[in-house]
Amino acid sequence: MSVMPISEMHRRRRSRNIALGLALVAWVVIIFLVSLVKVSGG
Amino acid sequence: MTIVTDHRLSTAQGAGSASLEADPDGRASDFFALLKPRVMSLVVFTGLVGLVLAPGDLNPIIGFTALLCIAVGAGASGALNMWYDADIDARMSRTQSRPIPSGRVSAGDAKAFGIVLSVASVLTMGLLVNVLSAALLAFTIFFYVVVYTMYLKRRTPQNIVIGGLSGALPPVIGWAAVTGTVSIESLSLCALIFVWTPPHFWALSLVKAADYGAVGVPMMPNVAGPESTRRQILAYAVLLAPLGLAPTLLGFAGLVYGVAAGLLGLVFVALSVRLYLKRDDRAAMQLFGYSILYLFLLFALLLVGRLAGLP
Structure with a gap:
């Protein structure tokens, strides 16, 4: 099975995709931390 | 509304044809x-x-x-x-x-x-x-x-x-x-920024009136004229100076803040009077710059006063 090569479009969008990924991870971490605070009665 | 929207779209397409x-x-x-x-x-x-x-x-x-x-x-x-x-x-x-x-x-x-x-x-x-x-x-x-x-x-x-x-x-x-x-306390902070906004923006728009006029945005200097705008800036400044004292009068800021806010408010009024009398771009830009400093200092004083427990 051949792997589709990364196109020029993917290369150009790399920085914004990385930023989007980091933002989503940060959002999940915040929800997790606040859930811990609320569960522990903070 | 239709005219504005159509114009907006056509211009945006023109300006950003590459984007489309x-x-x-x-x-x-x-x-x-x-x-x-x-x-x-x-x-x-x-x-x-x-x-x-x-x-x-x-x-x-x-x-x-x-x-x-x-x-x-x-x-x-x-x-x-x-x-x-x-x-x-x-x-x-x-x-x-x-x-x-x-x-x-x-x-x-x-x-x-x-x-x-x-x-x-x-x-x-x-x-x-x-x-x-x-x-x-x-x-x-x-x-x-x-x-x-x-x-x-x-x-x-x-x-x-x-x-x-x-x-x-x-x-x-x-x-x-x-x-x-x-609460009344948070609304007083809201009122402070609300009354601060017109003199802040109008000071800048006095200098940028031609830019706003060219694109049809009805800023006060383009509609009422620079003279009326300077008078209104002064009126808002006179209203703003005592509003700056509200946190002390309402009891959620101390005397240090109150004295500082009073002095900073007087400077705001003085620069507005100067703009009204001198009628030049330099006085407008000085008021614009000072207005940013004024709001920053008031809120910084409130913050430091609470964190450091100032009287």
């Missing part, structure tokens, strides 16, 4: 610029002061989340403002290098970005902080994007007077994040 044909792949930094980071920093700062001054305790993680939601909500408003105003931004020297008119981000991407961040910030605030602060954040975004940007800005010289409410609400949101209420 080539579907520009804006970089992360271009999307960050859509958030108007300088405006966002002032909003976060005043929101932080509201949060710190509010009576009661808030877990630091929840406090940080509330500030993040305020920041993202403010940024989303900025992105939607840039999406809607792309036509006039393309024709003003101060704004033509913004991501949409320069073709680095398409108008559609900016709109989607703004809507997603608006919804995410309000939902996160409601789920993780409290419902009132989320409702206030949603109202702030709605007021800035729909009431100010889409309705008032192109129709009335009172645009920034009424629209200034959206910039004045962050301390109320910060206060509500802690207490779950809206």
